[in-house]
Amino acid sequence: MEWKVPELTLSEISTEESTINDLLIHVVGLGVKENVKLDQVTQDVLEQADCVMGSQRQLDTLSAYLGQSKNAQETDYCQLLPSLNDLKAKFDSFKQRGKNKIVLLASGDPLFFGIGGWLTRNFAASQLRFTPAVSSVQAACHKLGISLQDANVISVHGRPVESIRRHLQSNKTLVLLTDAKSTPQVLAKECADAGLGLSKVHVCEAIGYEQEKLSHFIADELVEQKELAFDALNVVVIETSSQTSFFPEFPGIEDEKFITDKGEGKGMITKRDVRLSVLSLLQICDTDTVWDIGAGCGGVSVEMSYWHEKANVYAIEHHLGRQECLSANRNRFGVMANLNLVSGRAPESLLALPNPNKVFVGGSDGNLSLILSQVWQKLEAGGVLVASAVTENTKFALQSFMQTRVAENDALYESKQLAQSKLDLLAGQQLYRPSLPVTLFKFEKLS
Structure with a gap:
């Protein structure tokens, strides 16, 4: 197999970073067999490589093939694969020494939960070759x-x-x-x-x-x-069995499944019916960066993270007791990978966060106007801001913000009020007990 950069069209040259001196990285999947048999093309790749990197087990598996390489006698021809944090630095050291043809050994299919994903994020496609094998x-x-x-x-x-x-x-x-x-x-x-x-x-x-x-x-x-x-x-x-699982299959996690500062299902969480309305207004996608300001015990942020594991969610909360509940709920529902906990008050704690394209404001500690102003500056064009209000003061602040958006002509907006009553018992008699109405505002940024 020839080690060369493929010809590029003029339109591709501006986007590709490869030059003739760049690294060429060939990733070879070894499959799941103890005695690996390589085809001639892959043997040629090993023969021409300046360096082969893999685990000790992988290097031992290919010892017979590696011994035939023209570079086999060089002390650094076979190397243990370092952690991904150190791999780029290792590649840089190869380039400085004129070693441009690198083989990485992988288990099975390198592009299926393997090293291939990291490589495609860090190197141009023209620098990479992959030889897959049957995965475990x-x-x-x-x-x-x-x-x-x-x-x-x-x-x-x-x-x-x-x-x-x-x-x-x-x-x-x-x-x-x-x-x-x-x-x-x-x-x-x-x-x-x-x-x-x-x-x-x-x-x-x-x-x-x-x-x-x-x-x-x-x-x-x-x-x-x-x-x-x-x-x-x-x-x-x-x-898994046909038994009923604790973990939901459909949006609308029961309030009682959340750990809160006033007992499970009570305290500082956005209740399920309101939470579902918030989620429907936000329309979270897997590529979104989301802020949940005043996250409380995590009802909204946990549910967003649970259903969209590739979305990057930031839950901002300053109250220590609620932070503990938020952390416990993150663990309970297994959303540690994409739910980031931010300890602090808004708007100060927002400054270091990546710009969002979806924001929910569920609590403001009296700083709502300032929070809305800063969020609007940070929100990307096409982004969505949703906020909830129970008190008249909060509702007034959001209505004022809406009037500003009308004057600036920079948003699409809508608002609705949710007023619900739930069945309860009083002195042995059934009645519907009303909850406090919650007003929701949605703003979609035009520019």
């Missing part, structure tokens, strides 16, 4: 007779195990890439704690190796087998 996920599904397109593939490798909670609903097939902390017993306990203790847990160990082993458990039973050890190379497949 594919192999596990074939061993178990599971159709991969019907499964949810989740990586808890290097991630909090709680992050699987948003996926723990009834009758789901989950394929989990694990690490030393996310053992089969830990994953089984997550199922049991969610009310899915009858789920089937399949552990696929050392697939493709001589010691390959498949084991099958019921979650409740596996939790009790604490001393049972598994090979570090394992994929866990969970078929």
